[in-house]
Amino acid sequence: MRIELLGRVRAFGDDGKAVEIRGALLRGLLARLALASGxxxxxxxLVDDLxxxxxxADAANASQALVFRLRRTLGGAWRVESASVVTGWAYMMWTLFSSRICSRAAATR
Known part of the structure; x- marks a missing residue:
């Protein structure tokens, strides 16, 4: 999967076909998580950025619903995970491809 961040945020599957990302908030979430690079x-x-x-009024539920929509939209090509951290909840986007890059980078250190 490829994500383009310059201009309108767009995503493409491994087959090169565009994945329709509906709504500015969903595209914003995709861009924000992609920029975090794993x-x-x-x-x-995320609430502040979006x-x-x-x-x-219920930013926690609104952000959770948005993450759910992004997971459903992207299907299995990308994983959007949630994790409990010391200061609350956090989200990250991960792919098999990015995990390989991170593993190789760690091995070269």
């Missing part, structure tokens, strides 16, 4: 992003940080000074 590192966890705190839920509070909604700014005007978050929804």
């Amino acid at each position: 590192r966890a992003v705190q839920r509070d940080r 909604w700014g000074a005007d978050p929804p």
Whole structure:
């Protein structure tokens, strides 16, 4: 899978076909997690990045629902995971490809 972040955020499957990412918030979430490059992003940080000074009344549930929608949209090519961290919940996006890159980078250190 390939994600393009310059211009309109777009995703493409391994077959090269575009994956339809509907809605600005969903594209924003995809971009934010892709930019984190396999590192966890705190839920509070995501809320700030996606909604700014005007978050929804129940930002925790809204962000969780958005992550669910992204998981469903991307299917099995990418994993969007949640993890409990000391300061709350965080999300990260991971692929088999990126895990190989991280493993190789760690091996060269």
